[in-house]
Amino acid sequence: MSQSSKPPQQQEQKYPEFKFRKKPVQERSIWESYAVLPARTRLYVSLGITAFAAVGLFMSDQLEKVFPPPEQAA
Numbered sequence: 001m002s003q004s005s006k007p008p009q010q011q012e013q014k015y016p017e018f019k020f021r022k023k024p025v026q027e028r029s030i031w032e033s034y035a036v037l038p039a040r041t042r043l044y045v046s047l048g049i050t051a052f053a054a055v056g057l058f059m060s061d062q063l064e065k066v067f068p069p070p071e072q073a074a
């Protein structure tokens with residue numbers, strides 16, 4: 001049996017390489033700064049924003065019950 005000679009494989013990168021990781025922090029946009037955060041931190045930030053929005057929606061409904069909008073004359 002003959003062994004086929006395969007070229008050595010390069011190690012696959014576990015994470016995508018972002019070009020803006022090499023930019024100085026002062027030159028990054030907000031999105032680029034967010035994208036280079038660790039995945040767990042991005043998850044916590046996203047969950048925090050979502051929770052804040054959900055609380056805001058709930059509170060606005062409750063405040064509308066306590067302080068009903070004035071009746072408008074048609």
